[in-house]
Amino acid sequence: MSNSATLEKSAKEVPASNEVLANDVLVSLTNISKTYKKGKELVPVLTDINVKIQRGDFVALMGPSGSGKTTLLNLLGGLDNPSAGELIIAGQRIDKFSSSQLTKWRAQNVGFIFQFYNLMPVLSAEKNVELPLLLTNLTSKERKAHVAAALDLVGLADRAKHYPSELSGGQEQRVAIARALVSDPNLLLCDEPTGDLDRATADEILALMQELNQEQQKTIVMVTHDPRAADHARHTLHLDKGKLIQE
């Protein structure tokens, strides 16, 4: 937490126009670039990204296919390292982390929601939700309580014992959201969370995410192709060919 104090202080030293908001910065990207090596060639995927995301924000990340949305989300989630630039989340320079540090960091700071839910088929809903808690020091009793609360929050308290194959797509995504929430991370990262759902179910999921943002103060970054999905967010970022387009 001392790190985040430093961040607030340094943010104050910058005579920025939105100083009030800067006090609440959760994610800060400075000159972030990502290149992949393809044979001998360097392929730039993200170039010079500068953006700050406030705590409690709900950001939609849009852009054409191949523009680098997933790549950017993976950087925010500590699944990949930037090639250049500074990436601070909750006061920590995660671009400096080793892969095992990142692993621990992920467990404590981010919750992922995937397009295809990525539930463990051999585990019941509640066991799926419990997974992130196995990485904490909570007792089995405490874990059960957290799992019940998370399932309740997504409206699936009565499906706790069901296996993924016994759930609809929308229900599976709710379980996945519960799993992402259960360890109370700083940041929820979603890659096309409604990409595999029909309109009505997608709207329910989006409404749930909006509720999580507004009532539980969850910070959410959501990659989407769907402008209607983006409408549920507070802000929208546009990526094109690896660059952020300012609105």
Added chain:
Amino acid sequence: MTFNWLSQIFIISLMNLRNIPQRWGTSSVAIFGVACVVGVFIAVLSMATGFQRTMSNAGSPNTVIIMRAGATSEMSSGLSYEQTQWISSLPGIEKNGEQLLSSAELFVVVDISKKTTNTSANVSLRGVMPAAFAVRDKFNIVEGRNFEPGKNELIVGRSAQKQFNNLAVGSSIKFGQTEWRVVGMFESGGGLAESELWCDAKILQAAYRRGNSFQTIRAKLISPSVLADLKAAVAADPKFNVDVKLETAYLSEQSAPMTKFIMGVGYPLAILMALGAIFGAINTMYTSVSTRTREIATLRALGFGAFPVAFSTLFESLVLAFVGGAIGSVVAYFLFNGYTVSTLNFASFSQVVFDFAVTPALVKQGVIFAAAIGFIGGLFPAIRAARLPVATALRDNG
């Protein structure tokens, strides 16, 4: 920041194992491979164990066998009547009342046809004197009666009767010019003698023109501690010209070439097959890792460590190997334990009948062998699982 690795390993392993039915095809390849290797491994070793057991069951630590100096087996030994008399007067030999527990014996090799193949095989026909029965601890006539001195009568070992034709009590059998009547069947604690036929020494000497000569003396000692004195007494006087050995030492010497042969064929065979099984296991585990790519990547994204992921893969491989090993052991046990065969003992050029013996020690060795295959087979796939690039892996399946 303590991370509960045990619970990580537990839950991932549990998921892996529950997943196996969906990967039944490839998993069964690994299981089958290990089962074959362990089955063959145990079969070969049970042959060696059974052979050794038969050879050593015959021996008693109190009994010495005395042969001509330099003779490597009873076959190549020869003792004159005078030698046998001198030896009987040596100190340290046990007495049963008036009778010295010292048995001069001779034996010849006769042809009998095997029940299984009807081909002829060499069988030992031993000529003994009354002391022979007292010298052997576990000797027991279980059917019929003992031969009468001076008659062409045989008693046959239990194993010999089981393996060879015409040895039922009451039947007659001809070796060379001589016709013999089978009058009894004996046991000797499962030992080597059960592969033999016994008769009166005098009759055998006459039938095979051995004059009054013998080949060996078996004698019971007052206690094992007199062995050194006995050896010294024999060495001190050149007229003896014999070697004194404990029966146990002699028999293990006799079984060594055969055991070595079985091991020499068996171990390379088992290792060769094990290589095959290792490749099978490696292939199975690579398949397991690649079908679980998305699952592993998801767990890693949630914050599960690389080590628990690797360890669980190794664990799965070990479990498959153990299942294979157990199947192999059980199959080997039911197919081979107690399976009776006869083989030529190189040392005596006569048939030894013995049972394959699948002992707990062998099963333990088989299980360790299986574990080694599972470990080696799982190692590289486990490393691959640990190094899986999470972002790319999620992308591949997303």
